[in-house]
Every structure is written in structure tokens, then in C-alpha cells.
Amino acid sequence: MLVSYGDPGLERFMADYDAQYGFPAADIRRVEPLGKPPSCTSPGVDTESCQAWVSETRLDVAMVHSLAPQARIVVAASPVDETQGETGMPEMTRVLDHLTRHRMADVVSMSFGSVEQNFADPASVLAYDAAFDRARAAGMTLVASSGDLGASGPLRDDPDRHYDRRVVAWPASDPRVTAVGGALLHVDPQGHRISPDTLWPKSGAGHSSLFARPAWQRPATAGDVAPGRSVPDIVMQGAAGTSQSAPLFAGVLALAAQLHHGPLGDINPALYRLGAAGTTAGIVDVTEGSNTYAEVTGFAAGLGFDTASGWGTVDVPRFVRALARAVT
Numbered sequence: 229m230l231v232s233y234g235d236p237g238l239e240r241f242m243a244d245y246d247a248q249y250g251f252p253a254a255d256i257r258r259v260e261p262l263g264k265p266p267s268c269t270s271p272g273v274d275t276e277s278c279q280a281w282v283s284e285t286r287l288d289v290a291m292v293h294s295l296a297p298q299a300r301i302v303v304a305a306s307p308v309d310e311t312q313g314e315t316g317m318p319e320m321t322r323v324l325d326h327l328t329r330h331r332m333a334d335v336v337s338m339s340f341g342s343v344e345q346n347f348a349d350p351a352s353v354l355a356y357d358a359a360f361d362r363a364r365a366a367g368m369t370l371v372a373s374s375g376d377l378g379a380s381g382p383l384r385d386d387p388d389r390h391y392d393r394r395v396v397a398w399p400a401s402d403p404r405v406t407a408v409g410g411a412l413l414h415v416d417p418q419g420h421r422i423s424p425d426t427l428w429p430k431s432g433a434g435h436s437s438l439f440a441r442p443a444w445q446r447p448a449t450a451g452d453v454a455p456g457r458s459v460p461d462i463v464m465q466g467a468a469g470t471s472q473s474a475p476l477f478a479g480v481l482a483l484a485a486q487l488h489h490g491p492l493g494d495i496n497p498a499l500y501r502l503g504a505a506g507t508t509a510g511i512v513d514v515t516e517g518s519n520t521y522a523e524v525t526g527f528a529a530g531l532g533f534d535t536a537s538g539w540g541t542v543d544v545p546r547f548v549r550a551l552a553r554a555v556t
Contacts, residue, residue: 229337234305235285255300261326265307288475295479321359334491337478338372339471341397343381360404367491372400373470374409374460375432378521401436407459410466427517428466444497448533461538487552498554503539510547514540
């Protein structure tokens, strides 16, 4: 997984997590190809942002480990904070290239993003795509969180304020990436589902202004008047935001890669074939909820594929088997 800074106390945190929930010890490998990240108290470091990345790193690793407890988790850390716009993005792609060159990961989870309009030069996004193409050529699967401000997103120069119109975030908006939105599970204290999953109200969803709708998405979105790539493709539990959803789906993909006995590559064409197959392929429709945020009117979940929730969520055991077969 790609993160800024990482977490120096990650192994201790995961040892406590595993003891609490009865998991086997997490297999964690740290990678810092651009140099050792600074501490959260180092001069020039935004302590609050750094501590948020510590929490993010712990959430990402815990979610992947919870669904794929035997998977090796590579935590690839950049020493530069990723913020809205270009800041931190070149370093993230350089870290991704390191993973690609050394074939260090089958699945890469990215719990970060920037609103497309926050890039001063849209051409810079296309330059970053080259790293995604190299990763895909190496058989890696890329997943990213769709965002946590519903149909809106944070402004570049004032992240505490948001756009007054619909926007989506990159890299989730990139067709080379599987975009993961958020859902809410409704269970009793024993973990038994008491009602169908619904859309997490702040789940990022919408249409790209940079990327045209890819061919594999067109049949599902035939009635959609917006021309851009639709985000998300799938949703997972997102009570803690789509930064929880993306690593959960990465854990699902790790299971599929284990069953497939190798990397899955770009799963989006296969995912959309499975989506059309529905429950037989482990796809569980999400039909309730919307992502309207403040005054920005969002999208409503409905039957079948929709902008708000993509294909919906997954029945993990059935979906893992179906995906392993589909990429074959």
C-alpha cells in the first residue's frame, strides 16, 4: 500500500490488534525507496497531517490483514506529505515504480486522492498515469478510495471548504484504477446482518472531467448522460470512510490472487463482466442511500449499476472464486 510517512509503531499496533481479534501475526514489510520518512515532530512537518497518516497506515494494514490474514503486507512510504493538487503525487508515483520494478506487490491500495480540478495542470495527471501503465504491465492491481465528501470534494487552497458542484478525485477516477466507495453494514452485536447494506452518505461518486468512459464501463452506463468515467466501481464497508473501503477490497483481491496463484492484473474488465452476472458472481446490489453533501446534490443508489455505488458490494467467498476464474 502507498502512504505518506507511514507509522513507526505499526508492528506494535498490529501485535495488539492480532491478540485482540485472534488473528495470526501480520507479515509486514516496510519499503522506503525515497529515504526514511521524517517523524511527526520533525521541523517543517505538519504534525497533524503526519499523525493522520499514522492512523491511516494502521487502518489500511488492519483492514487488509483482517480479510487476508496470510498475505504479506508491503507498506511503501513516501517521505513527502500528499495533499490536494500535485504536492506529494510525484513522490507517490516514484514509490509505486519501485514496487513495480522489484515486483513487490500484487495489489496496491491507495487511500488518498486529490480532486481533479485541484491539479493546476491536468497534463501532470496524464504523466502520473505512465506509472500506472507500468504497474499494470507488471500484473499489479491498483485500487483507490473514492473520497469522503460525497459528490463534492475539498478545495485545493482551503481543504476545510468544499466545491459547490459535483467533482471526483484522482486516482480513483483513472480507468487504470478500481475505484472503491463506501457502504454501511447493518449488523447486530453478534455480527449477523439485520438489513441490506446501504450507501455511506459521504461516499465519493460522480463522473471524471479528465477521463472518458472506458469501453468496459459503457454497457453498464448506457443510460448515463455524463460522458466521463463513472466512479466508483464497487463499494465496501466505509463506516470509517472510503480509506477503510479501499484496503478492505485490496484484502479481497489478495485472496483472489492467492486462489489464482498469481497476480490478477487490471481487474476492471472482468469486474464489469461479473457485475452483469449479479449474485451468481458474488455481486451484492446496494439500492438505498445517496451521496448528497451539504448543498451539492449527489447520486442515489438503485437497482443494478449506478453512479452512487457502482455494482454494489460483494459476497467475498463467492466473488473471490468468480474473479479468480474470470481473470484466467
